[in-house]
Amino acid sequence: MFDIKLSENDGFFEYNDERYKEIIEKLNAFNLTEIASLVNRLASLSGFTFYTGYFFRPVKIDPIPRILNSDEFNEIGVELSKRMDAINRLLYDIYHDRPSRLNEELIVKSPYFRPEMFGFEPPHGTYVYIMGEDIVKVKGEPLILEDNVRVPSGMSYAKRSQEIVESILKIGMTSKHALSTMMDTLIRASDTRDPVIAILTDSTYNSAYFEHKFYSDRLNLLLVEPSDLRYEGGEVLAKTLDGDIKVDVIYRRIEDLDVLTPGLMKAYLRGYVNIVNSPGTGIADDKMTFCFMPKIMEDYGLKPKLKQPFSFPVDEVNENAIEKLVLKRREGYGGTGTFIMSELDVNKRAVVLKELRKNPTEFIAQELIDFDTVLSVIDDRFYETYADLRFFTFTGGTSDSVLSRVAPIGSRVTNNSSGGLVKPVWIR
Amino acid sequence: MDQMREGMQEEKTLLSVTYKAVYEYEDVVLLNDNIVKIVPYPSGNQRLIWEEVKTEPEGHKVRFVDSFGNVNYRIKVTEQHTSLVIRSESKVEVKRVPMVDCVLPCKLRAEEKYLLSSDLIDIDFFSEIGKKIRGSSRTLDELVRSVVSLVRGSIVYEPGSTYIDTEASESFKIGKGVCQDFAHVTIGILRASGVPARYVMGLVDKNPKVTHAWVEFLSPAGWVPIDPTRGILYNISYVKFAVGRDYSDTPPIKGSFISSGKGRLSKIEVKVNAE
Numbered sequence: 001m002f003d004i005k006l007s008e009n010d011g012f013f014e015y016n017d018e019r020y021k022e023i024i025e026k027l028n029a030f031n032l033t034e035i036a037s038l039v040n041r042l043a044s045l046s047g048f049t050f051y052t053g054y055f056f057r058p059v060k061i062d063p064i065p066r067i068l069n070s071d072e073f074n075e076i077g078v079e080l081s082k083r084m085d086a087i088n089r090l091l092y093d094i095y096h097d098r099p100s101r102l103n104e105e106l107i108v109k110s111p112y113f114r115p116e117m118f119g120f121e122p123p124h125g126t127y128v129y130i131m132g133e134d135i136v137k138v139k140g141e142p143l144i145l146e147d148n149v150r151v152p153s154g155m156s157y158a159k160r161s162q163e164i165v166e167s168i169l170k171i172g173m174t175s176k177h178a179l180s181t182m183m184d185t186l187i188r189a190s191d192t193r194d195p196v197i198a199i200l201t202d203s204t205y206n207s208a209y210f211e212h213k214f215y216s217d218r219l220n221l222l223l224v225e226p227s228d229l230r231y232e233g234g235e236v237l238a239k240t241l242d243g244d245i246k247v248d249v250i251y252r253r254i255e256d257l258d259v260l261t262p263g264l265m266k267a268y269l270r271g272y273v274n275i276v277n278s279p280g281t282g283i284a285d286d287k288m289t290f291c292f293m294p295k296i297m298e299d300y301g302l303k304p305k306l307k308q309p310f311s312f313p314v315d316e317v318n319e320n321a322i323e324k325l326v327l328k329r330r331e332g333y334g335g336t337g338t339f340i341m342s343e344l345d346v347n348k349r350a351v352v353l354k355e356l357r358k359n360p361t362e363f364i365a366q367e368l369i370d371f372d373t374v375l376s377v378i379d380d381r382f383y384e385t386y387a388d389l390r391f392f393t394f395t396g397g398t399s400d401s402v403l404s405r406v407a408p409i410g411s412r413v414t415n416n417s418s419g420g421l422v423k424p425v426w427i428r
Numbered sequence: 429m430d431q432m433r434e435g436m437q438e439e440k441t442l443l444s445v446t447y448k449a450v451y452e453y454e455d456v457v458l459l460n461d462n463i464v465k466i467v468p469y470p471s472g473n474q475r476l477i478w479e480e481v482k483t484e485p486e487g488h489k490v491r492f493v494d495s496f497g498n499v500n501y502r503i504k505v506t507e508q509h510t511s512l513v514i515r516s517e518s519k520v521e522v523k524r525v526p527m528v529d530c531v532l533p534c535k536l537r538a539e540e541k542y543l544l545s546s547d548l549i550d551i552d553f554f555s556e557i558g559k560k561i562r563g564s565s566r567t568l569d570e571l572v573r574s575v576v577s578l579v580r581g582s583i584v585y586e587p588g589s590t591y592i593d594t595e596a597s598e599s600f601k602i603g604k605g606v607c608q609d610f611a612h613v614t615i616g617i618l619r620a621s622g623v624p625a626r627y628v629m630g631l632v633d634k635n636p637k638v639t640h641a642w643v644e645f646l647s648p649a650g651w652v653p654i655d656p657t658r659g660i661l662y663n664i665s666y667v668k669f670a671v672g673r674d675y676s677d678t679p680p681i682k683g684s685f686i687s688s689g690k691g692r693l694s695k696i697e698v699k700v701n702a703e
Contacts, residue, residue: 103495104492104493105492105493105494105495105500108490108492108500108502109463109494109500109502113490113502114488114504115461115487115488115489115490115502115503115504116488116504116506118488118490258458258459258506258686259458259459259686262458262459262506265506266506357545358547
């Protein structure tokens with residue numbers, strides 16, 4: 001049907017999956033390369049960008065939808081809610097000086113540990129309201145790669161790419177409760193029924209500014225920068241054109257609250273405002289925590305069904321085995337600090353190993369995963385590419401807007417910071 | 429028997445310890461986040477009876493014990509300030525560990541980390557010297573004495589000649605250093621000759637002025653202290669604050685602050701008094 005440039009890998013190609021037959025037939029009615037160019041023109045007109053530190057890179061859309069069955073989506077959703085529950089209970093234990101599976105020294109020394117949260121009772125006992133879960137498929141089975149519980153981004157990219165592609169293909173691809181799940185979660189994070197919710201961005205130069213603006217527009221959230229906020233007489237006030245407004249919930253999209261909004265942290269600790277996600281969640285984002293997640297979940301009686309690759313602290317690995325593994329820096333994100341040892345040349349490998357011996361606690365090791373490939377249209381050709389899935393789980397449930405990030409041709413690294421594409425996901 | 433017990437009892441001393449560091453800044457500091465190790469080591473030959481760690485302005489404080497057994501506090505000060513006082517008061521019982529000699533190789537079990545290279549100590553650099561000393565020593569005591577006299581013969585004490593991150597090999601090459609470097613080189617040679625050795629940071633027991641660094645090596649009686657800088661072997665009852673592979677594991681205060689001005693340590697006051 002299509003003339004596809006295959007990858008050199010002989011793993012599982014999702015295109016050969018039964019459920020793709022119907023959609024491939026539908027897509028055959030279109031000239032997909034023309035559609036790709038149209039979709040991308042529309043995307044750039046709607047400001048669909050990701051700021052890279054130098055310029056606003058338009059995020060390219062690969063218009064071939066990736067399909068998830070609603071049964072499998074629901075199953076994954078249940079598992080992710082369990083995971084969120086476990087993470088919240090873990091954070092509660094850590095910040096209340098109770099023993100956990102994790103090494104106390106590594107936690108307390110971490111830059112993501114916030115001493116001011118120690119002993120603090122967060123509103124509703126909840127630290128993480130929103131998390132972004134990276135999942136790949138291996139022979140059709142989902143496998144979780146990472147928990148993102150600081151300021152995960154991407155749902156707007158999923159939603160918007162789906163809307164743009166659907167506006168042209170008209171195949172009935174929608175997501176019904178992505179934004180409402182988010183909104184319910186933010187409302188319930190407050191103590192009132194009709195809270196004022198602000199989304200806190202650092203500026204238009206945030207890499208995901210498109211997303212901050214998108215939520216503000218669609219959900220009628222105040223879009224504020226740190227200098228718009230002030231803490232006065234037991235209230236957090238946001239400056240607006242109509243005067244000051246008392247804010248009840250802040251959906252923070254910045255990491256640094258200490259310097260940018262020092263008063264906000266004080267107001268939060270005194271209970272005058274809720275911050276979503278709470279400060280100090282980064283310790284659960286640590287890849288060392290990820291290693292222990294299956295055990296942590298069992299400790300809380302939440303037996304996980306969703307599998308994760310075998311991951312462990314490096315000091316438990318013998319040196320010969322390291323060559324076959326992926327080494328990850330505990331605090332790396334956006335694809336940085338990930339080393340596929342078998343793909344490095346001798347010199348680079350030596351550099352990584354030396355760094356590893358000096359600071360073994362900075363790394364974790366993970367088995368190398370050969371995940372499934374998908375079909376993509378990039379420019380005017382069809383390619384077999386690597387793509388992941390990012391699910392967005394809220395305290396109110398898992399969003400049916402799922403992001404699929406496609407790695408640049410020939411690469412397996414799918415992060416947007418690494419220059420890939422996004423692909424709409426269709427849950428049917 | 430009675431006499432011996434009496435002797436053992438005499439070796440214990442109860443000390444009260446004070447540590448106070450004052451930092452001053454050119455401009456307002458918005459945030460000051462530090463990990464401090466200024467409380468006596470709570471195990472081995474020391475029994476920590478009581479401790480209090482405080483800062484001015486006050487900060488958010490979390491205590492933890494690290495993988496070396498050191499008591500750490502992470503203290504984050506979020507109140508604006510232009511000077512920061514970090515202080516500890518504590519009571520500790522220190523027991524003198526006697527040196528018990530053995531014929532080499534003593535075959536003592538130690539954690540591997542005290543035999544290998546670490547951040548600031550590259551034992552490969554000392555392997556030749558280590559081999560030579562090991563070859564000419566019959567007992568552990570002989571070996572330790574040779575190492576200390578070699579170090580004292582090779583390095584001259586000179587404040588300001590090295591930095592906190594100077595590697596052992598570097599100070600050995602230039603032949604200069606301070607207590608930290610004496611300790612690093614001694615550890616490097618001890619490890620290279622097969623003797624487990626660790627870095628110790630703390631206070632000397634008589635009229636301390638600042639924190640000091642010395643060395644402990646493993647003997648059949650456990651970890652025995654030596655002070656290569658002052659040339660004192662074995663009979664030491666200094667107050668240990670922290671132990672580690674080298675300086676990098678043991679700095680008394682380490683952290684960061686956010687300010688547009690520079691900061692400096694303006695005063696340090698330490699006291700060790702017998703109760």
